[in-house]
């Protein structure tokens with residue numbers, strides 16, 4: 001039976017907007033199962049592809065899947081926030097495109113053991129890198145109430161104080177150990193009207209905790225800055241966001257470059273997609289996880 005890979009949001013758009021001209025180097029900074037890599041390597045026989053991930057399972061899947069492309073593939077088990085000099089020195093002055101697809105691979109929500117899913121209860125884990133010490137369970141069971149409130153406010157979870165206090169009450173009695181237990185605590189902590197929102201509060205709580213445990217926003221911020229530095233002239237940032245916290249990072253970065261080089265009109269970052277693109281109905285049918293995805297493209301003009 002063939003393996004079921006993650007189906008990412010913008011396959012055609014990555015091909016169209018990558019500006020590849022048939023050759024060059026692509027950095028896939030949240031490489032996952034390597035789907036973008038497979039499509040690009042097949043379509044552009046001169047292209048070299050660098051895949052980054054911190055999840056061993058994603059590294060193994062992508063390595064196997066892309067093996068047939070031989071030396072054109074470089075798989076790095078390393079966080080995209082550490083695009084260090086060593087990597088950039090591997091003959092990489094010509095990076096034409098950096099892809100950012102943060103967030104969840106299909107496996108995280110279909111395998112309860114990974115501790116991301118609210119629907120399928122599992123241990124409170126939620127780490128991309130399973131060698132990392134801190135899990136969602138450790139935060140939920142140990143963080144002071146004020147810290148829990150601050151974490152829930154990262155993405156404006158409704159009633160953060162009520163939820164944090166309820167968590168602290170419950171954990172005094174017993175350790176909170178599964179995603180299902182946490183969901184039920186959240187559901188009991190918030191008033192009825194909060195439960196009728198499009199995204200239920202227990203999903204938002206898991207999202208906030210996951211962002212915190214994996215330091216996701218800070219990582220993305222640094223990775224965008226480093227990826228941009230590494231791009232050649234006319235290179236492109238192909239960015240995907242799944243929530244407003246991620247979208248804000250890309251938009252702010254574009255403004256930051258304008259401000260940083262305000263005195264030099266040659267140093268510009270061109271916004272290619274005036275309006276963010278949304279996934280097609282067909283892509284959403286293939287993977288409902290990508291429903292909220294947005295695609296933005298920026299070009300480095302210097």
Ligand SMILES: C[S@@+](CC[C@H](N)C(=O)[O-])C[C@H]1O[C@@H](n2cnc3c(N)ncnc32)[C@H](O)[C@@H]1O
Pocket residue numbers: 006007008029030031032033034035036052053054055058078079080081101102103104105128129214219
């Ligand atoms: C939405 S998935 C990418 C899916 C990919 N586009 C595909 O088609 O398979 C996001 C991936 O980013 C990885 N990731 C999370 N934090 C990372 C980091 N700091 N550096 C590199 N990869 C990271 C996750 O482990 C996950 O595999």
